[in-house]
Each structure stands twice: as structure tokens, then as C-alpha cells.
Amino acid sequence: MLKALVTDVDGTITDSRRRINTAAVECIRTLVDGGVEVVIASGNTVCFMDGLCKMVGTNGTIIGENGGVYRRYFDGTLQVAGDQQVCRDAFTVLQDHFSAKGTGLELYSPDYRFADVAFARNVDVDEVRQVVRNHGFPVRVLDTGFAVHLQVLGVNKGTALHELAGMMGLSPAEIMAVGDSENDIEMIRAAGVGVAVANSTGTTRTAADYVSEARYGDGFVEAVKKYYADFFSR
Structure with missing residues (x-):
């Protein structure tokens, strides 16, 4: 039941x-x-x-x-349950990566989040995933259709x-x-x-x-x- x-x-x-x-x-x-x-x-x-x-x-x-x-x-x-610092570290690398290509990343509600990092969907999500993988971050990249989220694995x-x-x-x-x-x-x-x-x-x-x-x-x-x-x- x-x-x-x-x-x-x-x-x-x-x-x-x-x-x-x-x-x-x-x-x-x-x-x-x-x-x-x-x-x-x-x-x-x-x-x-x-x-x-x-x-x-x-x-x-x-x-x-x-x-x-x-x-x-x-x-x-x-x-x-999450580890926001790991997500923030990954986001910093992503910022540097896309900034070098002339694109800024817009954080969503950074002062009201405790576990993950969320930002605007103005970049290619597959590229975001590739950058995260290349740097070995234990972070999952989620595309909800409304934002891109970084959350620790598990x-x-x-x-x-x-x-x-x-x-x-x-x-x-x-x-x-x-x-x-x-x-x-x-x-x-x-x-x-x-x-x-x-x-x-x-x-x-x-x-x-x-x-x-x-x-x-x-x-x-x-x-x-x-x-x-x-x-x-x-």
C-alpha cells in the first residue's frame, strides 16, 4: 500500500x-x-x-x-548531503574555461544554496560535462531544462x-x-x-x-x- x-x-x-x-x-x-x-x-x-x-x-x-x-x-x-565546496571548485574552473571563450556564467541563487551550484543554460552542457571530467571533479552535471546544476556524485x-x-x-x-x-x-x-x-x-x-x-x-x-x-x- x-x-x-x-x-x-x-x-x-x-x-x-x-x-x-x-x-x-x-x-x-x-x-x-x-x-x-x-x-x-x-x-x-x-x-x-x-x-x-x-x-x-x-x-x-x-x-x-x-x-x-x-x-x-x-x-x-x-x-x-552534498559538498558544495567541491561544486564551487568545479564552477571556478568552468568560469575560467568559458570566460576564455568570451562567455560568462550566471550563478542562480548563490546565497540560498547549501549543497549544489546552479547556473544559467547559456553554454553547451556537453562541453560543461567534458570540462568537469577533464579536471577529475567528482561532480555530476545535471541539465534540468531550466538551469545547469553541479552536484557531488552519489x-x-x-x-x-x-x-x-x-x-x-x-x-x-x-x-x-x-x-x-x-x-x-x-x-x-x-x-x-x-x-x-x-x-x-x-x-x-x-x-x-x-x-x-x-x-x-x-x-x-x-x-x-x-x-x-x-x-x-x-
């Missing part, structure tokens, strides 16, 4: 313009009111996640910075899901995870039921147990109503 839900944000409970799908919010609230813990998971910052949780109506349990940080409840202790949304499952007294098999992007793959694989919405990348779809017919937030609603049908037939 599924007892918790972990969901990505951008591309999963939004539309193609990053607007929150109101039907997805209603689904989340129905689950929360029925006693299902809903975890919001994103590459975004903790402060962004806190505001979103308040507006959507969850209890504040989050996975942020692509698994680099996680926390149960609004008043819980923030757990930092830290992802899936590892955070495992840690939160223990904090909730659950097995990962009792959790459903929904996502759309490459940074959701480990989370989808770690969950008892992994779902990819129809607009997902090919590798994300391959990792999932179920791929929705609908895209974006409508696909999220489809999957939730399929696997938590009892909550919507009362």
Missing part, C-alpha cells in the same frame, strides 16, 4: 509555461487531508520550496537542490528519498515518485511506484513503472488518481 508521494515540480505539477496546475494542487491537498505525506522535490532552493509548500498545502517535507538537501516538516532540521533525489523514507518510518516501496527530467530518474527508480509524465525525457520514461498519457500537471493528476483511487472515490 502506498503511504507517501514524492513529486517533482517544474514539468511535473506545472504546465509548459511553469504555471502550477491547479488540478494537481487539488490532488495533493486531497492526499494530505487523507493522511498521505506529500514530499515536494526540486532542484530549487529551500526558501523557494518553503513558499511553495505553504501555498500548495503540504507539511513542509522537501527534497531540494536535486537531493543535496532534505527535511521533514517545516520545523525539521535541514539535512545537507547525491540525488533518490538518495534523499531513501533517507526521508527512514525518517517517516516507511519503506521506499510504500512511496510513489513522479517526475519528468533526468534529475528525477534515481527518485523514480528508488520508489515503490515510479511515474513519468508524458512530456518526460526518454531516459526518464524508461526508468518509470508507469508513463502517463497526459502531459505535465495533467499527467500527474492522471497518475495520482490511478494509484490513489480510493482517495478520489469517497
Whole structure:
């Protein structure tokens, strides 16, 4: 029996313009009111996640910075799993590399991140990966479609899901995870039921147990109503 839900944000409970799908919010609230813990998971910052949780109506349990940080409840202790200094060192090398080619890198929210580094997608991501590999940094390069993220190897949304499952007294098999992007793959694989919405990348779809017919937030609603049908037939 599924007892918790972990969901990505951008591309999963939004539309193609990053607007929150109101039907997805209603689904989340129905689950929360029925006693299902809903975890919001994103590459975004903790402060962004806190505001979103308040507006959507969850209890504040989050996975942020692509698994680099996680926390149960609004008043819980923030757990930092990543090593931001390694990511900063890699970013400095990337800055030098692209600056020599006449391109600057724009950091996103540097004062509000604890584990990873995120910057604008104004350079070729494959080139970013090559530079990181050439310098031997133990860093993963993630392209979320909205930003490029640097995160230490071995830290992802899936590892955070495992840690939160223990904090909730659950097995990962009792959790459903929904996502759309490459940074959701480990989370989808770690969950008892992994779902990819129809607009997902090919590798994300391959990792999932179920791929929705609908895209974006409508696909999220489809999957939730399929696997938590009892909550919507009362």
C-alpha cells in the first residue's frame, strides 16, 4: 500500500509555461487531508520550496537542490548531503574555461544554496560535462531544462528519498515518485511506484513503472488518481 508521494515540480505539477496546475494542487491537498505525506522535490532552493509548500498545502517535507538537501516538516532540521565546496571548485574552473571563450556564467541563487551550484543554460552542457571530467571533479552535471546544476556524485533525489523514507518510518516501496527530467530518474527508480509524465525525457520514461498519457500537471493528476483511487472515490 502506498503511504507517501514524492513529486517533482517544474514539468511535473506545472504546465509548459511553469504555471502550477491547479488540478494537481487539488490532488495533493486531497492526499494530505487523507493522511498521505506529500514530499515536494526540486532542484530549487529551500526558501523557494518553503513558499511553495505553504501555498500548495503540504507539511513542509522537501527534497531540494536535486537531493543535496532534505527535511521533514517545516520545523525539521535541514539535512545537507552534498559538498558544495567541491561544486564551487568545479564552477571556478568552468568560469575560467568559458570566460576564455568570451562567455560568462550566471550563478542562480548563490546565497540560498547549501549543497549544489546552479547556473544559467547559456553554454553547451556537453562541453560543461567534458570540462568537469577533464579536471577529475567528482561532480555530476545535471541539465534540468531550466538551469545547469553541479552536484557531488552519489547525491540525488533518490538518495534523499531513501533517507526521508527512514525518517517517516516507511519503506521506499510504500512511496510513489513522479517526475519528468533526468534529475528525477534515481527518485523514480528508488520508489515503490515510479511515474513519468508524458512530456518526460526518454531516459526518464524508461526508468518509470508507469508513463502517463497526459502531459505535465495533467499527467500527474492522471497518475495520482490511478494509484490513489480510493482517495478520489469517497
